[in-house]
Amino acid sequence: MQQIVQVKGLTKQFKNLTAVNDLSFSVNEGDVYGFLGQNGAGKSTSIRMMLTLIEPTSGQIELFGMDLARNRREILRNVGAVIEKPDVYKYLSAYENLELFARLSGIKPTKKLLMDQLEMVGLAGRANDRVKTFSQGMKQRLGIGIALVHNPQLIVLDEPTNGLDPQGIADIRNLILHLSRDLKKTIVVSSHLLSEIEQVATRVLIIDKGRKLVEGNATELFDPAQTIVELQTMDNAFALEQLKASPWSTYLQAQRNSAILLKLNRTEIPALHTALAAMQIQLLSLQPRHSLEDYFLQITSGNQHVDTYTN
Amino acid sequence: MWTLIQIELYKIFRRPRTYIAFIAVAALITIIQFGLKVDGKSYADFLMKDIGGTMEIDGNIINGYLICYIMLQLLLVHVPLLVALIAADMISGEANMGTLRLLISKPFSRTELLLAKFFASTVYTLLLLVWLAILALFLSMWIFGTGDMFLMKSSYVVLLSENDVFWRYAGAFVFAALAMVTVAALGFFLSIFAENSIGPIVATMSVIVFFTILSTLNIPIFNALKPYLFTTHMISWKEFFDIQVNDANEAIVGSIQNPQKIVNSALVLIVHIIGFVGGSIWIFNKKDVLS
C-alpha cells in the first residue's frame, strides 16, 4: 500500500512558541486519517506546513513519495484542501468561484464538470447566486467542492465542521465517507471533536502541544477494550529503558507528567504487571483509563502537561 | 502564469470597488471642465495677473491643452489614492477575505502569484491613466478646442506652438503612468504586511504625503534626501512642457529643456518599482501564512 503522506521530525518554532515539536506520522493510500487535538495543539500548523503555507523549522514532508519542498507544484496539483473556515470571493457566484479555483488548480473545467461538482455538494440550485448570500454551511460545501473539482488524490480537511449545525456536520461526515469508500480518496481530516473523528477515521493521530500523543488504527483505538495505561515508577528513566528493550516497546506512547503511557487491551494489563516485576521496575502506580475518549478528554482539558515524546 | 494573470484581472474588474476610481476621475474632471467652460475668462485673468504688467496676451489661453495640464497638476496628487485602493489591497485583501491560504496551496509558486498580481494591478493603473487621458485631454480638446499652450512656471513662462504640444502629452502620460505604477508598487509592497485593506492603503498615502512634504520643503537638511525620494521624481512629467531656447532666446520647437532629468527620474522610478516588487517577492516567499 502506497504511503501518501510521510512526515518525519516536523518542527515549527515561532518566536516564543514551539507549535509543532518533532512530529512524525504517515498516511496510507485510502486512509481517512483523523488528526485529533484540542484547539492550539498544532493540528492546523501541521496541516499548513503540508500545504506549504508555513515553512517548517525542521523536518521532512513527503507526499506521494516526493519531497514537498522540491516537488511542490507537481504535488499540489494532486491535493485539495479546505483550511479552517473556507473563504471564497463573496462578490462572485458559486459557479464563478468554482471555475476560478479549478483553473488555479491546473485544469480547464467544462461547464458540465462544474455543474456536476456543484450538484455533488448540493449547490447546483444556487450556482449563479453570489456567495455573499450563502450560509456558513453552504460556504463550507462550496469550499469542499473547490477542494475536489480537480479530482485530487489527497484531500486535506482542516476543521471542516466548524460553525456548522448538526445537519451540516452530518452532511460533511457523509461526504467524507462517500469520498473514501466510493471514490477511494485519501483524506486527512483534523478536528478537536472526538465524536466526529470517531465516526469517519480509519487511523487517528492525537496531538497535544505540538507533540504526538497517540497514533494508531481507529478501530483499535476506539475499541472500548483498548485503554491507555499510565505508569508511575520509582525510576522512570530505567523503566523506559527496560520497556524499550522489551516486547512491550510497541505499546509505548508518550510520557506525561512523569507518567509513562502505554496503549493496550484491558486483558493485557495483568501480563504487563508481571512483566514489570520481571524487569525489576519498581511500580508506584498503574492507572488504566476507561477509553480513548476519557483519555482524550482528560488530556485535552488543559490540566495535564506532556513532557517527553518517547516514540 | 498567463492563467494567473487572467484570473487576477478577472478578480479586479469583477469587483465593484474597482470602478470607484474611474467614476471619481470622471466626476472630478467634468466638474473642472464645467467650471472652466462657464467661467474660464475669470480664471484666465487670474492666471495672467502677474505677467499682465508687462505683456498683453492675445488669443485663446483657456484651450484644451492648458486645461489638461491644469487637471494633471491637480489629479496626479489624488490619483495615487485611487491606485492604492486596488494595489494596496492585492495581498492584504486576500488575507482579509480568507482566500490567501487557498491561493498559496495551489500548484504555482508564490513568486508567480505575486508577479501576476502586480501585473494585474499595473494593468488597472494603466487603464486608469488611459481613462484620465481620454477625459482630461481628448474631451478637453473637444470642448475647449486646441491652440498654443501658455504655461507659467515660477520664474518664467513658456509658450508652446499648437503643433508642438500633443507629442509632449504622449510623453507626459507615459511618464505619469510610470509614476503611478511606482505608487502601485509601494502599495503592493505594504500590502504584504497586513491582513486588512485599510492599513496598507492609508500607509501608502501617508508615505506619499510625507515624502511629498519632504520634497517640497526647502530645508537644507532634507535637500540631501530629495534626489532619492520617488515623490520628487513623480512630477518630472512636467519637464515635457519646458522648451530649450537658442542664443537668440527663440524657443526651439520640438525640444525639451532638460531631457536628462526625465530620463534620470524615470530610472529612479524604475529602480523603486523593482525594489518594491522584488522586496515583496522576497519577503512573501519567507512569510508564514497564518490568515
Place this chain on the structure above:
Amino acid sequence: MRIFFFVVALLISYTSVQAQDMTALVTKVKAKLDQVNDYEADGNMKTDVSFIKAPIGKVKVYFKKPNKFRLKKEGGISLLPKGGVSVNMSTIITTSDFVALAAGEAVIDGFKTKIVKLLPTNEASEIVITTLYIDEPNLLVRKAITTTKENGTYEMQMSYGAFANFGLPQKVVFSFNTKDYKLPKGITLEFDDNEKPLSEAQKLKNKKGRVEITYSNYVVNKGIADSFFK
C-alpha cells in the same frame, strides 16, 4: 560787440529755420505714409524677453487709416508688449498737433538720420514725447523712441525692403522695459531649487525685452472693413 550780436542773430534765425525744417520733414514723411489707406501682411514674430520662452510665431497684421491696427495669430497665443502694439509709424505720427524739434544726427543701420523730437501739443495725448530718427533722403523712419504716460518707454527700430516706397518696414524690432516675473513654487509645484542667483549684469538684461516682427506679403490698399477691427 555789434559783430557778436550779429552772429547771435544769425544763429537764432538759423535755428528757427532749422525748427521749421523739422516740421516740414515730418510732414513729408507723414505724407509718404498716408499713401497707404490699409494693408495686410504676414509676419514672423519673435519674442525675446528673459522670462518668456516662445517660438517664432506666424502672425497676420492688419492696418487701416488713420489708426486701426490688429495683430492676429491664427488659433494661437501672441505675447505683445503692453501698450506698444501699434507698430505703425502712421499711428505714431498720427497727430497733427505737434512740435518738431531738431536734436542732432545719428547713424542707424548705416544710414545717416536726422533726430527729431516730436512733442504733442495735445495735453490729453497718451504720448509724452517721441524721438524719430529720420532717413531724410528716403523719407523713412529708421528708429523711434516713444515715451507714453501709461506704458513707459519703448523703442522701435525699422529696416526696409521692397515696400520702402510705402514706408512699410520689412522688419520692426521693439524694445521695452519689463517688470520682474515670479510665481511662488508652491503654486507651480516645482520642488527643485536649481536656480543660480543672477549676476547684476543678468538682472539688468532681464529688465528689457524685445519683440521682432519680420513682414512679408504686404497687400496694400485692397480695402478692409471697419468691422474687422472690432
